[in-house]
Amino acid sequence: MNNQFLNTYLIIGMCACLTVCSSGCSRTSGRTNQKKEKFTVTSELLRELLVDTVKTASQSTLVNLSGKIQADESKMIKIFPLVSGIAGNVNIQQGDAVKKGQLLTTLKSPEMAGFAKDAMTSETELRNSRRALEVAEDLYKSGLASQKDLEAAKGEYQKAKAETQRSRVVMGINKGNSKLAYELRAPISGFVIEKNVTSNMQVRTDNGQNLFTVADLSTVWAILNIYESDVSKIKTGDAVSISTIAYPDRNFEGRIDKIYDILDQDNRVMRARVKIRNTDFALKPGMFANIKVTGHSVDHLPFVNSRCLVFDKDKNFVLVLDKKAHVRIQEVELARRMEDLVFISKGLNAGDRVIASRQVYLYQSLKN
CATH class of the missing domain: 1.20.120 (Four Helix Bundle (Hemerythrin (Met), subunit A))
Structure with missing residues (x-):
């Protein structure tokens, strides 16, 4: 009789174990089969984002230089x-x-x-x-x-x-x-x-x-300092915009009419000359000038606004919006920066569309 009860208890225990194991396996299988949802950029979100189009640098690019105002030597006489x-x-x-x-x-x-x-x-x-x-x-x-x-x-x-x-x-x-x-x-x-x-x-x-020097200041010269790295970008005839400390909100326009093809060995700069109309005599000889030259670029690189970049782990990335309205992460290599523009040597082509707002949030979401 005791043997019968013992056998019965053993059978009941084995059934209970099988039931628990079956239940546990069923829950594990359910978790495994459940797929993790992937982050996607919806059309509604895209409508709220700024999108920039990648452009290619034309033959002209902006070069910032320093210089000095001096009298027009053709209208200046030294009296001996x-x-x-x-x-x-x-x-x-x-x-x-x-x-x-x-x-x-x-x-x-x-x-x-x-x-x-x-x-x-x-x-x-x-x-x-x-x-x-x-x-x-x-x-x-x-x-x-x-x-x-x-x-x-x-x-x-x-x-x-x-x-x-x-x-x-x-x-x-x-x-x-x-x-x-x-x-x-x-x-x-x-x-x-x-x-x-x-x-x-x-x-x-x-x-x-000389005892005196008399100059007609109705026109003056701005003498530019062109650094060696910018020599190839600047040619005679390039448009120039000049501002001074005295008149920070006023621009004086002109064009480069002469480049002195001699490099200063001490300062490593080459000089260029711009004639400027000065009918109100605002510009005085000796004034320092900030000069922006629309110069020539030796390469044609795609560029975007620097706000489009995401910097992560010593690398630069952008979020590219393709023709199917899908957003992907794209690593890029920078050639140079110029004010708020970045020129791309690798990773983007002209015509590509990149996200220009909330890009850090999107980058982290797509990355994860």
Whole structure:
């Protein structure tokens, strides 16, 4: 009897174990067969996102340079003294506006007295030689003088005439007043941008330094510093936009009209020149300038706005929207940055569409 009860209990226990195992296996199988849902970008979400189209850089690209404003050398005159002497009153200061012919200063010079003496002597000799020629012509007509005498009188007259012309030219160049003081006058209208003389200063012609520099500032030059890496991108005729610290909200337009094909060995820059109209004289020589040049690019790379990038694990990614409205992660390699633009060397082509908003959230969701 006891054996029967024991067998019955064993059978009941085995059935219970089988039931539990079956139930456990059934739950495990259900979890395995259940598929994990994959994140997808719905059409409703796409309508809320910004999408940029990848473009290709044209033959022009923006290059930022530094430079300096200086006077137009074709409209700038350095004034040197042609005589030595003592400077009179110098009332003109650097930065003053002057008119053509305006007196800048005078020089008390003994050389002017010598020029005046030569002029007076030549005038006297010219009058005497003219009278001698008239007498020789009358004597020749009456037969009292020979042809040789007449030719000699003509020669003396021509010599006196040439000397008078020379002395007049000298006096014209070395203009003086009634007191025989040498006058320095402005040769053009403009501004005095350099002054190297003071009242009662001794001036010598062998000094080699100009006393004044007068410049017409209605046009000025902007001298650009082109770094070696940008030399190939910039050509004569490129459009230029210039701003200064004094006028940060104002742009001055021009074009590069000359490139100095010499590289500065110390600064590793090449110079270029831009002529700028300056009718209101806002630009002053010596001002520093920020210059944007629409230069030429040697390559044609696709570019997008930098906001489209996702940086992860030292790599750059974008989210590409294909023709079927599917979004995928695309790794890209950057060629260079320029302000808010990034040029892509690998990973994108012109015409590709990339997500430009909430891209970090989408990247993490698609990645996981």
